[in-house]
Amino acid sequence: MLIGGLAIGYIFSEFSGKDPVSTEMAKGDGPCPDGAKALSWRNPMNPAITSPVAAKDEMGMDYLPICAESKKEKKILFYRNPMNPAITSPVAAKDEMGMDYIPVYDDGARSGPAGTVSIDPTVVQNIGVRTTAALQKTISRDIRTVGRVTFDEQRVARLHPKVEGWVEKLFVDRTGEQVDKDSMLLAIYSPQLVASGEEYLLALKNWQILKNSPFPDIRKGAKRLLQTSLDRLKLLDVPEHQLKEIRQSGVVPKALHIHSPFDGIVMNIGAREGQRITPETELYMVADLSRVWVQVDIYEDELPWVRLGDEAEMELPAAPGRIFKGKLSYLYPYLDANTRTNKVRIEFANPDLVLKPEMFANIRLKASRTVDAVVIPSEAIVRSGTRDQIFVQRGPG
Incomplete structure (x- = not known):
């Protein structure tokens, strides 16, 4: 049983679904315990209002007796x-x-039990102690904050060449352009690439000559040389359609084609036609915006309510009246020292590309629920500054 100060005016019945224990005496026993005399009667809602006889207030509630001390x-x-x-x-x-x-x-x-406090029923009546039943309820908390739309980092590609060379042609030369998976972005001329293609052609011709050799070691060596030269071209990102062209035509193409790795939008172009490029040159930045992240800041005292998988609703100034639904996917393991907030990530589907990176959004995070929690009125808690306590009533007094 929790023990606290009496000033709160609340004493709790044990949680059992029963009504709180009344501190009034049965009518047949008189208004005061031990046959004590009722000196006067007071308004239950306003102790300053008294009456010399039993009465009711304007709400129909009985006045409470002010009892004399028992002579027992x-x-x-x-x-x-x-x-x-x-x-x-x-x-x-x-x-x-x-x-x-x-x-x-x-x-x-x-x-x-140890720690039980007994209060004379007369005192209970005179000071106006009230009781209420503790209840079992499911409680939850909505956290309202703001967020910023960003790229899904798993859906961003930065394309670099693996050879030195020159840009022969740009097939996509404007940022913001929508591209499909495997569509050609640009063509690169590279002496290194041409040399590797010639080696592959020689290995292919050698294999065609020696594949019917009666000597197994010769056949294995020719096949190994062919596979090695093919792997080198694949490591240089030569697309499959150009490898097929080399095998069928017997000619090495002058330019290497760079393709988009997925459906997305060109966010940046780092090269132009005729420009010399190296592996350090970023040719394109392509982002798939069909799914985006929203970065949200949560205060320290809200962290205990936040769990992975919590649902979130988002509204944008750019789309009034529309509500986007997403889920919390990551809780960053560090706190911002300046704002005392923790960053969390919420994922949202964006099939119509309404959500754009750097947009600001209003977020309502539906924090995890606590099922069958015992709840009591806030004013019934005795707060000492170091701990919170309540009274539990086990019987009259």
Whole structure:
């Protein structure tokens, strides 16, 4: 049982689905316990309003009796340290600060577990203690924040040549242009590429001559040489259609064709016709925007609510009234020291390309839910500054 200060005015019934225990006496026993006299009656909603007789307020609620102290003599069970209730004494005593121990009387209440506090029903009525039942509910929290649309890093390609040479022709020469997978972007002339193609042709002719040789070692050597020269061309990114052209025509093409690795949009072009290029030259940047990331900042106190897979809704100033749905896919393992926020990544489908990199968006993150949580009113919690406590009522008083 949690013990706290009494100022909150709430005492909780144990969670069992039963109604809270009332502190009123049964009507047949009179308004006050132990036959005590009711001195006056007070308004249950406004203690400053009293009545000399029993009455009801404007909401139909009964006035509460203000009872006289019972004249029944009570037996002292023991004495308790006023600063530390766990320290008791069978006789009257003083603590190290000279304060008198407080007597604990036998008021007929049931004994309970260690730490149980008993309150005289008269005191309960006079101070207006209220009770309410703790409930089991599913609780959740929506986190509202802003985000920024970015590329899906797994859907971005930066194309570099693997040989030195010169740009013969650009088939795509404008940024922002939509390209399909395997469509040609540009053609490169490279002496190194031509030399490797000639080696492949020689190895191919050698294999055609020696493939029917009666000597196994000669056949294996010719086949190995052919495969090695073919692998070299593939490592230089010679496309399959040009390899097929070399085999069928017996001629090495002058230019190497560079193709798009997937459907996407040309975001940058780093070369022009006639330009000399090296492996360090970025020829194209191609991005697939059919799926995008949104980077979102979450404050420290919101992190315990965030889980991978949480659903999110996004709205854009550029698309008023439209709601995009996505899921949280990654929680970055570090905090921003300046803003005290943690970055998270949310993925959104973008089939019609409405979402564009660098757009700002309003995000509502549907944080994970806690099922069957015990909930109580916030004002019933006693906050000491170091911990939170509540009262649990186990019976009258």
